[in-house]
Amino acid sequence: MRMKTFLTGIVVGATAAYIFDQWQHRRLISSEQALQKAKEAFQQTGDVTGSWIQTTVEMIEKNGLRYTVYRGGVTRPTDAYECLIDAKTGTIIEARKL
Numbered sequence: 001m002r003m004k005t006f007l008t009g010i011v012v013g014a015t016a017a018y019i020f021d022q023w024q025h026r027r028l029i030s031s032e033q034a035l036q037k038a039k040e041a042f043q044q045t046g047d048v049t050g051s052w053i054q055t056t057v058e059m060i061e062k063n064g065l066r067y068t069v070y071r072g073g074v075t076r077p078t079d080a081y082e083c084l085i086d087a088k089t090g091t092i093i094e095a096r097k098l
Contacts, residue, residue: 028087031055037090050075
């Protein structure tokens with residue numbers, strides 16, 4: 001009986017973890033949407049000639065806060081920038097010139 005209870009606990013725990021993971025990912029915007037928002041922000045101050053983004057999310061800590069972010073970048077005719085884009089809102093959290 002104990003083995004049956006143990007296995008039931010494992011199955012219930014794994015199912016709950018899977019459902020939580022799927023729910024968490026649905027709350028995030030797509031990487032394409034995040035890149036589009038970043039490009040729009042950079043286009044306000046000049047031309048954008050290219051862009052890229054990683055499709056997997058990362059967890060970072062900045063100023064004591066945790067963020068789920070996409071890592072991406074944009075290129076301009078004279079320079080390039082790498083940025084961290086909030087995966088929930090599309091806000092650029094950090095941008096640095098390469």
